[in-house]
Amino acid sequence: MSDCYSSGPTDIPFQLINSVPIQVCQTVWVDDPVPPGTGGGSTSNVINDVINNLTSPCFINVLHNVNSGTLQNQVSKILKDIFNQTDKLNVRFYEDKLDDKIDGDTNASPVVSNGVTTLNIDITLNNKLITTFHSSQEYIAATILHEVLHAYFRAKGSNPLVDHNDMGLFYIDNMAGGIKEVFPGISDDDARALSWGGVQESYAWAQLIKNSPTNANKIIDTNQKYRTSASGTKCN
Numbered sequence: 001m002s003d004c005y006s007s008g009p010t011d012i013p014f015q016l017i018n019s020v021p022i023q024v025c026q027t028v029w030v031d032d033p034v035p036p037g038t039g040g041g042s043t044s045n046v047i048n049d050v051i052n053n054l055t056s057p058c059f060i061n062v063l064h065n066v067n068s069g070t071l072q073n074q075v076s077k078i079l080k081d082i083f084n085q086t087d088k089l090n091v092r093f094y095e096d097k098l099d100d101k102i103d104g105d106t107n108a109s110p111v112v113s114n115g116v117t118t119l120n121i122d123i124t125l126n127n128k129l130i131t132t133f134h135s136s137q138e139y140i141a142a143t144i145l146h147e148v149l150h151a152y153f154r155a156k157g158s159n160p161l162v163d164h165n166d167m168g169l170f171y172i173d174n175m176a177g178g179i180k181e182v183f184p185g186i187s188d189d190d191a192r193a194l195s196w197g198g199v200q201e202s203y204a205w206a207q208l209i210k211n212s213p214t215n216a217n218k219i220i221d222t223n224q225k226y227r228t229s230a231s232g233t234k235c236n
């Protein structure tokens, strides 16, 4: 499927929906739901344990909640059913000082050993969310879910340039469901708004701005409030 965007990634933002062939390609990529309980064993990149190198108690706590055993939302199931299972995919969580505007970062690097390829996917959370911005737990959970989706796309081998388009088109409800499952008290609107965090460079967001600018502004405002704990559950 790597030739889906051979016409050039710069074409992507405004052709996803308007172009039938590209939309078909998009569907092929995304219609690959996490097979419950199978560990995603059909691909060569099957993931190993979730490795937690976080040090901030709030990050550790929120990751634990997002990755806890009984959750049924799709993103948590990705963690449990794919990344927690087998040997050839590792997701490792780190934290570091990143640029102020970046909440998290995900990088994948394949390692070949004895002819076996292991894909290490490293998720780094910006610890300024804790130290500088005093972000809410809901915001941190949304950031983790967002980065886990990036990791999932790397595991599937899809083109990183379309990650945010895929999220905006297909995963907002899933992310909102995940946030609500971890924080049952949050409103539907706020959970959805947090799911849009970091998805602004996407076709779906461009459409939202065009069709409902008031709603788009409210989403940005909600994200700001949760990022600074003006809304949501404080870390301490």
Ligand SMILES: [Zn+2]
Binding pocket: 146, 150, 164, 198
């Ligand atoms: Zn992202």
